[in-house]
Amino acid sequence: MSRQQDVTCVRVRLKPDMLARVREWAAFVSTHRQEALQTLKAEGVEIESVFLESSVEGDSLIYYMRASSQREAERIATRSLAAIDAYHHRFKQDAWEKVEPLELLLDLRS
Structure with missing residues (x-):
């Protein structure tokens, strides 16, 4: 039997001219992957994926997260003293x- 998990997806509208900062952030997290994975584990997050969306309206990040509890993950992240969280x-x-929250229409998991 699979355990219950919260699935969340949001669109994060970026401030203008932030692509260089976004790419710097992604490279930093990638370089510090093990530290990032440790903090996600502490938050009860199983999956966190981030996609870049560029359109005429501007740039956005699409965040997809699967966690045991979204609320608990946010609470733990807010109180974290880890350098990567800072x-x-x-x-x-x-x-x-x-x-902006996105509406979940379908979530298939085997």
Whole structure:
């Protein structure tokens, strides 16, 4: 029997001219992959994927996350003292403009 998980997907509208900052952030997290994975594990996050969407309206990040509890993951991340979480928090302040939840229509998992 599979355990219950929260599935979340949001569109993060970026502030103008943030692509270089976004790519710097992605490279940093990739370079610090093990630290990032440790913090996700502590948050109860099984999967976190981030996609870049560029359109005439501007650039956005599409975040997909599967966690045991979205609320608990956010609570733990907010209180984290890990350096990578501090870096991510600064990135959000620098680059994020608006977060829009996306509607889950279908979630298949074997």
